[in-house]
Amino acid sequence: MRTVQLTVFWCFLVWMPGALGWSAMNGVLWPQPQKVIRSAEAFTLPRSGFRIEHGPGSAAGANCSVLQNAFRRYYLLILPRRVGVNHVKSSRKSLLRLLVSVKTAKHCAEYPNLGDSEAYHLVVQQENATLTADNVWGALRGLETFSQLVSEANDGSLIVNKTIIDDFPRFSHRGLLLDTSRHFLPLYILFQNLDAMSYNKFNVLHWHIVDDPSFPYQSVMFPELSNKGAYNPATHIYTQMDVAAVNEYARLRGIRVVPEFDTPGHVQSWNKGQPGLLTKCYAGTKPTGSYGPVNPVLNSTYNFMKRFFTEISHVFHDHYIHLGGDEVDFSCWRSNPVIKDFMAKMKFGTVYRKLESFYIKRILDIVTANKKGYLVWQEVFDNNVTLKADTVVEVWKNPHFDVELSRVTATGFRAVLAAPWYVNVIGYGQDWRRYYMMDPQNFKGSEAQKKLVVGGEACIWGEYVDATNIMHRLWPRASAVAERLWSDGSVNNTTKAYPRLASHRCRMLMRGIPAQPLFVGFCEQEYTGGWAKR
């Protein structure tokens, strides 16, 4: 090895005493549940005969789409099809059934909401294991945990130890931000990520769907937005069917889809299909031909936004829409004579943050009228825009995000932390350890304030990733964030986490997620990229 980085040597030392290879299915859990009691006693899952079924007392039954779909999915993950593996005679007792019971079936045909229970109670015992949960979302989390408990013995049989697990998430918003504007991400990448998210108990897809470079969302009301603003309107777009498919694929995994339509900045691509929406920039008395943020002084702007966000409110089903509001550059507004007149008329002086707030307030009102809540980037809060009580403020600025968390929660708003988890910003070595050490409640504030931090997000901005590299760059690095957001705060030792995460990574490979290696070593079943295993 010819690198001078000390971290490498240090990691090597950590790694050397352990095993070189990580079994892909060895019963390791990720993220770590709140409470686990495992016994040495093990049961066999018969490859023919094992079933996942509704428990006798469950409120849900065969018409519960979420559970029916999950039973099949986890059956296939737990009992992968293999050629040549026959029934193995074992002296162990058999586990014949996992019985899944929920107290209410009301979410079976609904979308998950921020704050919904995801708690579950799992008892693996002979001969029926039981999984009980408040609702189907908790059942999904428990199914994932159960699937992770099952491992393959040397004789080819599937085994699971006698286990009792009580589990619930530490935070209720555990998000992943995907950016489909800087590079278009095909649907299969969104689906693959939703799968990977479910394997890591993430529950929010923050879909940063449009931005400056391209507008791939195909609007019904304003089709010219993508006709003119997409990289290629024939191939680089999300149709209404696509969005519906993503919403449903996510729902079946208990994952919320929160779309972001960021304004008034980050909107260059909007102007192509909606001319006049953006502010014309001036040099002296003449337009330069370039455009700045949304033009906030025209009625046409708000007429458009009202129709546009009304569509969005119906197309996306989560209670929340992310309205952006970050990084607004005032220089173009300052150059424009009509904007300057408006500033004078409104008595804003030269404080363009007041103009920004004026704009944002009206957008918030539009969204509120559609009975939706909103998330905003921290600038909206920083600029003292009046916000609804259920607003969630997303904190993204480094390095003083702890101060910002204090401020946001002191005002009584809920916060989501993204700043330390910009996983697009890669570095050499095991940067997952840095992500893992961050704690969203590590700031000065009361217990009540700490509780207002509802979670965090791993963000992978799209400058340098597309379908070629986004999967391995995200996984398993985002898994570190997943455990931080689910498990107890005391689960924060990277040395202890390493072998579990390495094993979890091999399991993701087995499940078709091309997660990259943490460090030197191997998986029993390596990635084959669709090639024959040779």
Add this chain to the structure above:
Amino acid sequence: MRTVQLTVFWCFLVWMPGALGWSAMNGVLWPQPQKVIRSAEAFTLPRSGFRIEHGPGSAAGANCSVLQNAFRRYYLLILPRRVGVNHVKSSRKSLLRLLVSVKTAKHCAEYPNLGDSEAYHLVVQQENATLTADNVWGALRGLETFSQLVSEANDGSLIVNKTIIDDFPRFSHRGLLLDTSRHFLPLYILFQNLDAMSYNKFNVLHWHIVDDPSFPYQSVMFPELSNKGAYNPATHIYTQMDVAAVNEYARLRGIRVVPEFDTPGHVQSWNKGQPGLLTKCYAGTKPTGSYGPVNPVLNSTYNFMKRFFTEISHVFHDHYIHLGGDEVDFSCWRSNPVIKDFMAKMKFGTVYRKLESFYIKRILDIVTANKKGYLVWQEVFDNNVTLKADTVVEVWKNPHFDVELSRVTATGFRAVLAAPWYVNVIGYGQDWRRYYMMDPQNFKGSEAQKKLVVGGEACIWGEYVDATNIMHRLWPRASAVAERLWSDGSVNNTTKAYPRLASHRCRMLMRGIPAQPLFVGFCEQEYTGGWAKR
């Protein structure tokens, strides 16, 4: 975009004025040839009818495996199979044939050698284009260039401009180091990389096949080396057939395969199947149970090495074997009483570099007796080991590689530069620009010294890469090194290179290499990862 890195903004500015998308087949050349004259006149390649054939005066014919294989390969690359593309009537004249002529057919059934001519002369004219070269290696380079010249017009026809190209490489050793010990790389990854290398005119695969963590090479003489030293002797090994397949796959692309068997350090995995080969480390008077470098004081060591390297000399066909010799840690030797006795007997005092040189000298003699040449890492030169005149010294240490290049070439040895091109060491942003700016002849020395720098290598050490992520991490970042090593030294402007490299990356995608994006944008044909294009 929420990143504070200035580079990003700078790149954005560079990129904004240009096109957002890069046509995958727009006739862009990479690496840039030495001399190109392109005319506006264009010809059509009829989708049925165009042929690549031996020229009438060529020394090679239908029994030349290298060219026959290349003709088929490039025919498929130039005329990809498409559904629904019919013959397009065009007013343009047709180009019916590419006639390929070589002055000698002697390499048709041979392996390439360091210093073999790769020059070619390409004339694209109506109605027969001609490609002439000294030998088949030059013909291969010219075929790649011709394939890059062909682009697809909007009407679906394939067009190529009237062009004259005179081309040859600036450096004769243009290598890529792959490390198959820290992570095993399956055969298909080696093949994919050999394909990508040919698209970038690389001509040396430096196969760092074994190292501390694992020993995947399956030796005929010493099968226990991989039986005990591989991660998994059933799956994580290279059989003799595999090595032969890699050698031949490379040969057909004019690529040398230089295996590295690094000793006396980096050998932990050897001891498992060859007990007694390594030095026992001591604490005081007792062995600690751990091992250091190869034990250089035993006859059994040299008996083993003689038999082992004799096998290697036959299994690999290149004139050169890389013998390593880097990063030898003396602490274990210092602790061992038998080694200390030997040091005293040899009058080495406590200068363990003398012991290292003693060892290396004997290994060099073994390889020389097998009529092979060798490459070594720079430490071997630094330690004043007596080297054969044809030795190539590989310079890898940062940051003063220019000083080392001066020293090595001043002594009359040839040098290969790797130091600035450790592409495994990733950072955020467009690090290809840094690789691109490096010049292997940018050191203090005479013209004669400069000429002794025979090339360079892009190295991707295996700590953090395996089959999941190595392809996109390498490509197109290694392409920057490829152009530096092939094109004239004056071709070094990253702003000019950017659109060509972005386009070349899209072309690699089209050809099945999952090269990652350089920055914001898109390709007309995106990576589909084997999924249906939807």
